[in-house]
Amino acid sequence: MTTITPFSTEEQASAEAPGNAEAINDRVVLTPQQQRLRGAPGKNALEQYRRLMVGEQGWGRLLLFELYQLFGAPLPGLLGLGSRAALFPLIANRCGRGTRIGKQVTIRQPGRLTVGNQVIIDEFAVLDVRSPGRITIEDCAFIGRGTILAAKGAEIVLRRGANISSYCRIASETTVDVGESTLIAAYVYIGPGNHQRDETGKVLVDRAMELKGGVRIGKHCWIGTRATILDGVTIGDHAVVGAHSLVREDVPPGAVVAGVPAKIVKAGSDAPAHPVK
Secondary structure (H helix, E strand, C coil), rough: CCCCCCCCCCHHHHHCCCCCCCHHEEECCCCCHHHHCCCCCCCCHHHHHHHHHCCCCCCHHHHHHHHHHCCCCCCCHHHHHHHHHHHHHHCCCEEEECCCCCCCCEEEEEEEEECCCEEEEEECEEEEEEEEEEEECCCCEECCCCCCEEEEECCCEEEEEECCCCEEEEECCCCEEECHHHHHHCEEEEECCEEECCCCCCCCCCEEEECCCCECCCCEEEEECEEEEEECCEECCCEEEEEEECCCCCEECCCCCCCCCCCCEEECCCCCCCCCC
């Protein structure tokens, strides 16, 4: 059986040197994120766990986090809702009144989570913050079952009444801002970027990401199921994105777009009359 060993940072740099490309066949090249999650050799595993789960906060916060994980997160029914309502405000940066959190919601670095009043977070959702990122969920927003919010050192904001359906993924190294009372259907992916293609001497997974300024979606929009909205896109108020669309350019206010890549199929009252190409 062949043993596959990940590169250390030094080994990876050596493998990328001219004439050493064959080393890649013997070792696994990891993304920077994978390397961080593996932890540096010789580092204290408990300290690494603390940094992953509560960031720069101290051991007391980690203890509260563990109490939430044990007595709040897994419990079903009314007892679980009550336990989470009591414990979550102790670990979050802020939690408003009347917020309800379903069972088995995965939370990382809750001290960087701000949650407003009357928010609903359904079962098995993921709120994953990686320092120095933040997630802000304003009043009356809804996050569906299995949806993932991953703030990779950036900020994700859901404005008042934003409705994110089941099994969506909002993940970015730049800002994602979802407007007031915007509807996002199931399986939508918001915020993905591309690895840079002009870095020579590096394999794809080790190349830096192209950061284009984040995604901004206006108020009262409707994003259809399985749409993908790439980093750098701004969608105006009252716009509609058709199901299965790939949005890589800005969408004017009130417009309806669809297709791969998405094109304007109907101009709104606030949008210029662009022809369909």
